[in-house]
Amino acid sequence: MGxxxxxxxxxxxxxxxxxxxxxSESQKGLLFHLEQIDAVIERLLKTKNNPPLDGVSxxxxxxxxxxxxxxxxxxxxxxxxxxxxxxxxxxxxWNAAFFIDNDSRLAAIGEWKYGVGKGFDDIVMVTFxxxxxxxxxxxxxxxxxxxxxxxxxxxxxxxxxxxxKCSCGNIGCVEAEASTWNLxxxxxxxxxxxxxxxxxxxxxxxxxxxxxxxxxDPLAIKFRNRCLKIWSAGIINYIHxxxxxxxxxxxxxxxxxxxxxxxxxxxxxxFAWTPWGKVILKLSELKEKASILGxxxxxxxxxxxxxxxxxxxxx
Numbered sequence: 001m002g003x004x005x006x007x008x009x010x011x012x013x014x015x016x017x018x019x020x021x022x023x024s025e026s027q028k029g030l031l032f033h034l035e036q037i038d039a040v041i042e043r044l045l046k047t048k049n050n051p052p053l054d055g056v057s058x059x060x061x062x063x064x065x066x067x068x069x070x071x072x073x074x075x076x077x078x079x080x081x082x083x084x085x086x087x088x089x090x091x092x093x094w095n096a097a098f099f100i101d102n103d104s105r106l107a108a109i110g111e112w113k114y115g116v117g118k119g120f121d122d123i124v125m126v127t128f129x130x131x132x133x134x135x136x137x138x139x140x141x142x143x144x145x146x147x148x149x150x151x152x153x154x155x156x157x158x159x160x161x162x163x164x165k166c167s168c169g170n171i172g173c174v175e176a177e178a179s180t181w182n183l184x185x186x187x188x189x190x191x192x193x194x195x196x197x198x199x200x201x202x203x204x205x206x207x208x209x210x211x212x213x214x215x216x217d218p219l220a221i222k223f224r225n226r227c228l229k230i231w232s233a234g235i236i237n238y239i240h241x242x243x244x245x246x247x248x249x250x251x252x253x254x255x256x257x258x259x260x261x262x263x264x265x266x267x268x269x270x271f272a273w274t275p276w277g278k279v280i281l282k283l284s285e286l287k288e289k290a291s292i293l294g295x296x297x298x299x300x301x302x303x304x305x306x307x308x309x310x311x312x313x314x315x
Contacts, residue, residue, distance in 0.1 A: 016292060062074040064102050111294075114297070115293075126248070136244070206252075247282070
């Protein structure tokens, strides 16, 4: 579940056999979306002649207690979610096993087990979507922490203590300074905006920003360069905190990876303190499937599911 889209995939006979994407109106809450999600589940199961649904795994953009399978905290997305007992809901609705974790954590697991992170046991995954999320694998183990917030709050690392107020209430977070949810507002507040080609675009996203920067628009170049410095600072903080071998970048902003990864790699090589060697940036291999596959792996690894610990049909 993302801030702007919900991606639903069916795992069948060892692969994702179908994916459907819904537009999200996250400000309306989670309960508002459950009926729509159920309708997609029904459609996807019909493509396989309506087999019984073995399990549902949910990647959620917030803090999640994986022991109680409850959402602990949200941040202006699906804010009613802490009141909903999703395990009971899916048990009653589908008689299905249930697993839930933070979305970026599950993306990290997906890339670690099935994608570009295979063969590495120390990984930071950074997802650039509506906001910025992180997931961390350290010494072959997913980091969650005592209060289930370790490793997944990379978007709220402070890079400018005199900066913009973040949706989390803090000041100068990576996400507050350079993410999709406030890009349009920041650009429109800049004195150069009225003279920029960006002023002719109704809703400005990073793909358009990078396109205009390539065409020489001064405001687009200014913001592109600023964002690259902020993202570099954030990633360097993750490297110093978690000591990864690789950092994997995913999310819609990476559609402009040709403009992003070379500069971030250059900055990291120059400024990250890693006397053992260089941390390599890698582009997500699984893209939109990463969190889905991380959910499949996590649900399939749950010893409570069956004696064999195997699942055939998973949403």
